[in-house]
Amino acid sequence: MTVPTNILCPNCKSILQHAGQTMSCANGHSFDQAKEGYINLLLANQKKKANPGDNKLMIDAREAFLATGSFDFLLAELESTIDSMNVGTGQAANIKVLDLGCGSGYYTRNLLKTGDYNKLGIDISKAAIAKAARKDKTSTYLVGSVFDLPIAANTVDLTINIFSPVDISETIRILAPNGYYLKVVPAGDHMKEIAELVYETFKPHTSTITAAINTNPKLQFIEAKKLQKSITLRGSNLINFISMTPYFYKFGENHLKELQALAVTLSFEIIIAQRTETILPCT
Numbered sequence: 501m502t503v504p505t506n507i508l509c510p511n512c513k514s515i516l517q518h519a520g521q522t523m524s525c526a527n528g529h530s531f532d533q534a535k536e537g538y539i540n541l542l543l544a545n546q547k548k549k550a551n552p553g554d555n556k557l558m559i560d561a562r563e564a565f566l567a568t569g570s571f572d573f574l575l576a577e578l579e580s581t582i583d584s585m586n587v588g589t590g591q592a593a594n595i596k597v598l599d600l601g602c603g604s605g606y607y608t609r610n611l612l613k614t615g616d617y618n619k620l621g622i623d624i625s626k627a628a629i630a631k632a633a634r635k636d637k638t639s640t641y642l643v644g645s646v647f648d649l650p651i652a653a654n655t656v657d658l659t660i661n662i663f664s665p666v667d668i669s670e671t672i673r674i675l676a677p678n679g680y681y682l683k684v685v686p687a688g689d690h691m692k693e694i695a696e697l698v699y700e701t702f703k704p705h706t707s708t709i710t711a712a713i714n715t716n717p718k719l720q721f722i723e724a725k726k727l728q729k730s731i732t733l734r735g736s737n738l739i740n741f742i743s744m745t746p747y748f749y750k751f752g753e754n755h756l757k758e759l760q761a762l763a764v765t766l767s768f769e770i771i772i773a774q775r776t777e778t779i780l781p782c783t
């Protein structure tokens with residue numbers, strides 16, 4: 501694993517240097533690697549609760565569900581989408597990829613497996629990052645928030661952000677000039693059949709991300725595409741699928757156990773934008 505050189509100290513915002521099991525800055529702040537291999541850069545004052553982000557139940561359910569390959573059509577589409585982009589133009593090595601809200605790292609570790617990519621995953625959930633770091637020794641994993649990224653300005657060639665929150669200005673700050681932002685959101689009818697089990701009326705998902713991109717002069721909207729499939733889920737696979745989402749809390753335990761099989765709509769929107777702003781050289 502090559503630890504990226506664009507990681508910032510969360511205390512003083514200077515660059516962190518990696519040596520042995522520790523990262524430290526010139527001002528004497530240091531952060532030890534956990535036994536799983538990740539580094540926790542989330543300060544106590546950046547947390548609204550003791551253990552922010554997805555909990556262990558959701559993380560284990562998502563990992564078990566993703567391991568069945570049910571979302572691999574999305575993975576394949578993302579891989580070919582990234583292939584068709586010009587990520588890290590003119591740069592043969594050390595292309596910096598950041599997975600924002602990476603969870604247990606399913607996309608971080610499975611995308612861009614070949615080529616000289618320097619991959620970094622960030623999530624606010626310590627349990628998710630611990631799992632990601634245990635499973636993937638080639639990427640770097642940090643506990644941190646997408647709203648205050650411990651990443652130097654203008655350094656990231658590709659930011660992926662799959663079903664996770666984002667702060668657009670913070671993302672633009674860390675993107676290199678011409679760097680790409682690839683976002684995946686649930687499209688309107690994603691998991692419609694599950695929503696219909698717990699709500700009287702189904703309200704389609706909506707996303708404000710395209711509007712946020714289109715109104716931001718520092719980002720150029722490139723493309724949006726929809727990907728849809730219906731699958732029938734049964735038994736523990738169906739329970740894991742529900743448990744990895746907030747719908748889980750709408751089901752009573754018995755109601756969940758009674759479910760046998762269900763045909764479910766999977767529907768995603770993949771949105772691509774590129775940072776337009778030119779960085780002026782220092783004079």
Ligand SMILES: C[S@@+](CC[C@H](N)C(=O)[O-])C[C@H]1O[C@@H](n2cnc3c(N)ncnc32)[C@H](O)[C@@H]1O
Pocket residue numbers: 552553554562600601602603604605606607622623624625628644645646647661662663664665
């Ligand atoms: C639906 S999961 C998606 C995880 C992963 N991208 C995937 O698709 O497998 C959303 C993730 O966002 C994380 N998250 C929530 N708020 C966050 C924040 N402020 N900063 C970083 N991650 C956050 C959660 O902990 C969770 O792992």
Ligand SMILES: [Zn+2]
Pocket residue numbers: 509510511512513514525526527528529
């Ligand atoms: Zn520092």
